[in-house]
Amino acid sequence: MRLIIVGPPGAGKGTQAESIIEKYQIPHISTGDILRENIKNETHLGKEAKKFMDHGDLVPDHLVVALIQDRLSREDCKNGFLLDGFPRTVAQAVALDAQLKKLGIKLDRVININVDDDLLIERAVGRRVCKTCKATYHVKYNPPKEEGVCDIDGGELIQRDDDTEKTVKNRIKVYHEQTAPLVDYYRAQGLILNIDGSKAIGDVFDQIVKGLA
Ligand code: ADP
Ligand code: AMP
Ligand code: ZN
Secondary structure: OEEEEEOOOOOOHHHHHHHHHHHHOOOEEEHHHHHHHHHHOOOHHHHHHHHHHOOOOOOOHHHHHHHHHHHHOOHHHOOOEEEEOOOOOHHHHHHHHHHHHHHOOOOOEEEEEEOOHHHHHHHHHOEEEEOOOOOEEEOOOEOOOOOOEOOOOOOEEEOOOOOOHHHHHHHHHHHHHHHOHHHHHHHOOOOEEEEEOOOOHHHHHHHHHHHHO
């Protein structure tokens, strides 16, 4: 299964990705996670990306396209993958199409998680992420058993630097301006699977599984 998951920031892409990759046994490729890892390790890419991520702006296309080209060429992507947070511009989608064509493979579906803007800020600001395994929680909607501690591995739960109300508002604006046009791009290819992301986490997953069947 070769999948993309798109939607505004805080829509629930990462949360659904955790269940999707388990069910379909494919790698979860999150450009946001890879970029944050680069920031942590103080790589050249991390230093460049941080300038944009701190404000909630998109990292330049050439940097993320190079990153994804490298990632998709690895062995574990042979039988499928789930792209989360990439592509985020039509230019990135065009670059991805070119790479897939070269590799002789096609996308199966683009899962489009729809959530109204008014729900997104609360979701993103209440998000907590495990420092070690990156599992996602929410202080109100998906709390861990013990506050501040990951259920899976006991790791520390932290808040992302860009999950402040001010930055989230800009990320939502950037989504509408630069990422939403992707939906039309993939609709024209007949790939869009629309999902109502305003429902509870388990219900959203059920919609996805039905849609992919
Ligand atoms: P994205 O990857 O799209 O930015 P996340 O999956 O990280 O979004 O979800 C953002 C926040 O909202 C997290 O704290 C997550 O636990 C919570 N969340 C995800 N899906 C739902 C849902 N269906 N209902 C309520 N909260 C949700
Ligand atoms: P995410 O983890 O998907 O919410 O992404 C966090 C931040 O990483 C975004 O606000 C962007 O600054 C950056 N980012 C992640 N993926 C991309 C991408 N495909 N193109 C440009 N910037 C990206
Ligand atoms: Zn963890």
